[in-house]
Amino acid sequence: MTSSAPANARISIIGAGPGGLTCARILQNHGIPVTVYDRDPSSAARNQGGSLDLHADDGQLALREAGLIDEFFELARPEGQEMRRLDLTGRILDHHTPTEDELFKPEIDRGQLRDLLLDSLEPGTVRWNRALVEVGGPADGPRQLRFADGTTVETDLVIGADGAFSLVRPAVSPAVPRYAGVTFLEAWFEDVENAHPDLAALVGHGGATAADGDRCLFAQRNSGDHIRVYIIQRLPADWVAACGLRADDTAGIRARLLDAFSDWSPRMLQMITDNDGPYVDRPLLVLPVPHLWEPTPTVTLLGDAAHLMPPLGVGVNLAMLDGCELALALAGSATVAEAIGAYEKTMLPRATDIARMLENGAEGLLERHESGDTASFGAPQHP
Numbered sequence: 594m595t596s597s598a599p600a601n602a603r604i605s606i607i608g609a610g611p612g613g614l615t616c617a618r619i620l621q622n623h624g625i626p627v628t629v630y631d632r633d634p635s636s637a638a639r640n641q642g643g644s645l646d647l648h649a650d651d652g653q654l655a656l657r658e659a660g661l662i663d664e665f666f667e668l669a670r671p672e673g674q675e676m677r678r679l680d681l682t683g684r685i686l687d688h689h690t691p692t693e694d695e696l697f698k699p700e701i702d703r704g705q706l707r708d709l710l711l712d713s714l715e716p717g718t719v720r721w722n723r724a725l726v727e728v729g730g731p732a733d734g735p736r737q738l739r740f741a742d743g744t745t746v747e748t749d750l751v752i753g754a755d756g757a758f759s760l761v762r763p764a765v766s767p768a769v770p771r772y773a774g775v776t777f778l779e780a781w782f783e784d785v786e787n788a789h790p791d792l793a794a795l796v797g798h799g800g801a802t803a804a805d806g807d808r809c810l811f812a813q814r815n816s817g818d819h820i821r822v823y824i825i826q827r828l829p830a831d832w833v834a835a836c837g838l839r840a841d842d843t844a845g846i847r848a849r850l851l852d853a854f855s856d857w858s859p860r861m862l863q864m865i866t867d868n869d870g871p872y873v874d875r876p877l878l879v880l881p882v883p884h885l886w887e888p889t890p891t892v893t894l895l896g897d898a899a900h901l902m903p904p905l906g907v908g909v910n911l912a913m914l915d916g917c918e919l920a921l922a923l924a925g926s927a928t929v930a931e932a933i934g935a936y937e938k939t940m941l942p943r944a945t946d947i948a949r950m951l952e953n954g955a956e957g958l959l960e961r962h963e964s965g966d967t968a969s970f971g972a973p974q975h976p
Contacts, residue, residue, distance in 0.1 A: 596734075596890050596924050599625050599923040602749040605738060606630070608760050609719050610783035611703075611753030612896035612912030614710035618659045619920035621715055629714075630738070632724035636711055641704035642823040643779075644813050645909050648698045652910040654739035655917035664709055666700065667807060673700025673814055675799030679826070683795055683860040693800075700799065702816050710835070725755065728764040734891040736764075750929050751892045752919065757878050761896035766894075768885040770901055775955040776832065777875040778824040778846075779928075780868035792863055796820055800836075803861060806961040808854060810864050822864040824850060825958050830876045841872045876904055877955050884944040888937060890930035895919060900944035903955040907947060914939055925933075 604620065606613040606948065609631035620627045633639060647665070656662045674691040724741040728751055738746040753761025757770050785793040793811070795801060799941050800813040809825035827857075829835055838845045850865045880901040896912025919936045926932035 595751045596928035599926060599929055599932060602929050603735075603747065604628070604929075605736075605746065605748040605754065605925070606752045606754055607713070607738075607759075608753070608755035609633070609636075609707070609721075609896070610754060610756065610896065610912065611706055611710060611909050612746055612916040612957070613752065614714070614719075614916075615655050615913045616752060616916030616920045617718055617896065618661070618710055618713050619655075619674070619917055621718070621923035623662060624859055625685065625920075625923060629719045629727065630723040631719060631721055631742070632741075635707070635724045636719075636721070638721075639861070640701075641707050644670075644702055644815045645698050645706070646674070646698035646906055647706070647913075648906075648910045649696065650667075650912040655913035658921070659704050659710075659713065661709060664695070665706075667701035668705050668709065669701045670798075670814075670816065671696055671699040672798040673800075675797050676696060676814045677799075677801040679795075679801055679803040679896065681803060681856060681861060682807060682858040689976065695917045699908070702832060705816065707908075721868045725760045725795070728761055728892065730891075731941070732842055732891060733891050736891050749891065750933075750965075752940065753892070753894040753898040755897055756897045757901050759894065761892065762894060762898055764892045764898060765889050766884065768881050768884050770880055773831040773877040773879045773903060773955045774827060775877050775903075775958070776826055776828050776830065776964045777877060778826070778850075780822040780824065781820065781870055782820040782865065782867065783818070783869045785831065786816055787818075787871075789820070789863070789867060790821060791866065791936055795863075801827065802958075802966050803857075804959050804961055805856065809958050810854075810857075811958070812864055824865060824872075825955075826853065827956070827959060833874055839873055840874060846872050848935065879903065879952075880948075882948040882952055884948070885941055885945070887932075888934055890933060893919065893937060895940070899940065900948055902948050902951050904914040905951055905958075911944065911947065961970055 605628045606629045609629050617627045618683050656665050676689045677685050680686040686784050726739045730736040734749050735747045736751050796812045800944045802811040811823045813821050895915035922932040922936040
């Protein structure tokens with residue numbers, strides 16, 4: 594089958610996350626039709642996660658190309674770039690306070706970013722409640738998308754923007770995520786200035802982190818007077834069940850954590866004891882490095898579907914840069930196959946280089962730091 598011109602192709606993006614939506618927005622800006630399919634019943638079906646920092650050299654670059662940078666800065670929190678490194682008593686060892694004009698990586702809530710992108714698309718672009726089951730059809734197309742509701746869609750290009758457990762990935766690669774050996778247990782704190790004032794003062798306007806070599810606490814401001822704490826440990830992926838606990842056994846998990854963090858001060862332990870609601874266990878998963886595949890003229894991947902890495906501030910930024918570059922390649926190429934070749938020629942080596950650099954990055958979060966040690970002074974992103 595001859596590869597279609599992008600403007601005439603039926604382009605399907607699977608996954609309405611920041612990477613897929615960035616790609617859709619830029620395609621529409623260039624007059625290229627696109628449809629996005631997402632498994633959620635609606636845009637408000639679930640919490641989209643915590644705060645993330647968008648970097649000037651990738652995430653912000655993509656938003657500039659999408660024509661949304663001014664709207665982004667209206668929502669972003671430059672003060673969220675503040676970072677504190679604490680010892681086990683809560684004493685500040687290192688402190689980065691952003692200058693008034695510092696805009697390299699301001700924070701924004703993931704949900705706010707997603708809504709910004711969704712609202713920029715043409716009505717009807719996103720088809721909700723369409724959970725992909727598999728990608729069928731010959732490699733040279735057309736492809737068939739089969740959904741859990743029994744419907745099928747024929748398409749000329751499938752873009753997998755559907756994250757760690759991508760159902761598009763098997764069409765080009767047999768790779769599956771593996772456990773990185775480190776888990777994030779998430780705790781939420783609401784109305785922090787009134788209900789948790791000591792924690793609010795400890796964390797400041799951005800993030801605060803402390804580690805003892807085996808464990809780490811990372812607290813991060815979100816908008817709306819919320820703080821999320823990530824309790825980071827080196828544990829088996831099934832550690833909750835292995836301890837004889839259930840995911841909803843908040844008291845049991847808390848007792849297990851207090852035992853593990855027994856050397857930490859009461860001021861730091863409020864991140865474990867005072868949370869509002871249950872904990873959420875998020876084991877860190879990664880894809881093999883390098884993760885490569887043979888070019889296919891009808892399928893490609895972006896973001897975590899292509900290069901799942903530890904959550905060290907690169908995931909969403911790379912996904913949005915991927916989406917931007919893929920859309921521009923489609924806008925500037927004679928055929929879909931040509932565009933995929935150009936995109937993957939840049940994306941795959943870049944992803945490999947960054948993944949190799951971060952391969953043991955999750956372990957690095959646990960390292961004890963002394964005063965003045967700012968080599969890795971930064972914030973993880975929501976897994």
